[in-house]
Ligand code: SF4
């Protein structure tokens with residue numbers, strides 16, 4: 001096998017319409033400009049698509065990319081990035097997934113898969129080192145995401161095969177269908193499973209046994225050990241190891257930072273049962289992704305009740321909101337069942353919960369009635385209605401069919417009156433967080449290139465009450481330590497966007513970066529890891545420039561599709577309705593339009609974009625982006 | 634092979650604590666092969682993914698090693714320092730009887746080199762243990778108390794296997 005060194009891994013091109021398969025190594029210029037994972041995916045997204053491509057047409061491209069560091073023994077290096085033009089938003093589609101797929105792909109000799117075209121019958125892609133086949137998937141079409149993976153393993157008689165799969169939601173082209181691997185991991189956002197379904201591609205299965213060589217193996221091993229200690233010694237990671245992301249709930253619900261009844265309240269009253277401790281009676285232990293010392297999810301078993309017996313993994317904080325606070329359900333068991341259902345069907349937990357909560361508020365306000373909902377009582381806290389809506393959305397039945405196309409289309413169908421209640425940006429639902437008390441988060445969800453989303457920047461460090469000198473040292477400029485303040489929050493969002501663009505490109509887990517503590521791994525550690533793994537050298541400034549390049553090419557893609565400043569906005573309610581519950585730092589807060597706009601101006605300046613949010617000629621030149629599309633890969 | 638009577642350390646596995654992260658496999662392969670190929674590690678995590686069961690499989694450095702008993706070439710020896718059961722590659726002819734007979738799956742064949750490979754406890758500092766955050770792998774003194782722990786762990790191990798065979802929550 002020729003391929004040995006990490007940066008020699010190849011890009012695999014598959015045209016499903018013609019059956020043509022080819023490959024080439026990732027050129028060094030692409031590595032040094034975009035690293036891997038999300039960076040390379042976003043470069044290819046901009047380059048492979050012509051403007052206004054229909055996301056569900058064979059011309060859309062499905063991009064799968066392992067991070068540059070996939071396979072190293074630290075920081076959850078199993079992350080894989082999935083990209084395409086989003087059928088949900090029409091903007092950049094991009095979602096990052098953990099688990100074990102990316103390292104396996106890499107062991108097979110590939111870092112990227114570029115899939116175009118469409119087959120007439122359901123197929124799956126099987127990659128066993130250099131042996132690549134497009135196989136008939138008629139026997140797995142219709143199977144849920146868990147069974148699909150199991151059947152592929154059984155068919156190939158290999159327990160070590162790792163697959164990315166879609167469920168019924170992807171098959172039925174639900175606009176926010178996800179791509180899944182293992183029992184828990186999902187590339188949830190922006191509807192990548194819908195794109196996969198539109199290509200009739202049920203799964204991508206991979207098994208690899210080639211040699212993966214690192215430049216300095218002994219030093220890398222030692223350094224990875226240090227990285228693991230560095231992360232597991234933080235308080236956050238310790239809590240995550242024990243409770244998973246559910247731990248966030250304890251804090252946000254007490255403070256009043258969690259949207260409840262869609263957006264009517266900012267705290268769930270009588271929400272004790274959703275406290276993370278209550279997972280213990282269902283848990284048989286925790287589970288981790290590849291190369292992860294944090295293991296942030298539970299393996300849970302439901303032994304009783306109508307949905308038992310059931311084995312599931314999670315739930316994430318996201319599901320606590322999606323099927324708890326937002327729909328006003330306050331039982332852990334509801335979360336566990338609903339989490340299992342969305343995973344089984346392969347539909348994004350957050351988008352699904354966001355849409356159901358919105359529909360419940362419309363139902364309460366009389367904007368929709370029993371006739372519209374097919375007789376379903378969409379009342380707050382009605383968990384059976386929640387389960388039924390998940391199913392109806394997945395199978396596009398009745399009212400489910402209306403929600404299955406996402407907010408933009410549903411608003412058109414239901415009527416303009418419904419728009420005010422929709423907590424969405426660029427057509428994508430927001431998390432169940434309530435950002436009215438936290439301007440940094442508010443700016444982050446407004447500017448995110450993929451629509452309302454906390455993971456493009458998650459500027460959470462101002463929640464930790466750190467001294468401003470320390471914040472200044474991290475962010476290279478003034479950032480107020482008061483999380484209610486607008487001061488310096490543009491800088492914070494900008495900096496975090498660059499860091500996470502790089503994090504998603506080297507393929508490590510965000511939880512194992514400054515996400516959880518200010519002294520947790522970031523630029524310096526990334527630079528060292530890249531060097532020990534690949535021999536490539538990047539200074540902190542060079543890595544920041546790469547982050548800027550990745551974020552800017554995403555922005556260029558969106559500009560080309562007609563997005564601009566007008567789309568970097570918050571739902572009207574953020575400016576109009578103050579919060580009513582929680583601690584004083586969270587109570588009676590709304591976003592000031594004037595201050596928000598000032599923050600946005602500052603944010604564009606930091607990115608060197610013009611006041612309409614469009615990258616300037618000089619900024620493009622500085623980033624070597626002035627000749628795009630350059631079609632290098 | 635002479636049995637040592639002094640205090641030894643031993644590798645104890647607690648599958649209930651294993652999170653399936655494969656840090657041990659990866660670190661083992663980098664340490665031993667200088668490349669990242671979990672396939673060629675001396676420890677393996679066997680998973681029943683849809684049931685959430687993960688079991689680390691590694692040599693138990695048995696007191697009466699079956700691999701030694703079956704080896705026709707007397708290639709199986711014990712390291713006097715670490716008590717690890719070692720295969721002398723000079724003597725080994727690759728008949729794979731040890732692979733076949735070890736009840737723990739403790740011996741393997743390296744697909745690339747066709748050599749017999751097994752855990753040698755990394756000269757008394759097992760790398761897998763250093764990487765195992767949840768302490769599913771521990772390297773501890775073989776005191777009576779710990780022997781009991783190991784026994785308990787072995788019982789859990791067999792419980793796990795039984796559960797896996799029933800595997801229908
Ligand atoms: S390092 Fe520990 S937790 Fe991770 S797979 Fe190995 S034994 Fe299990």
Ligand code: SF4
Pocket residue numbers: 691692693694695698699700701718734735736737738739740751
């Ligand atoms: S290889 Fe198997 S039989 Fe030999 S010492 Fe290890 S566990 Fe025991």
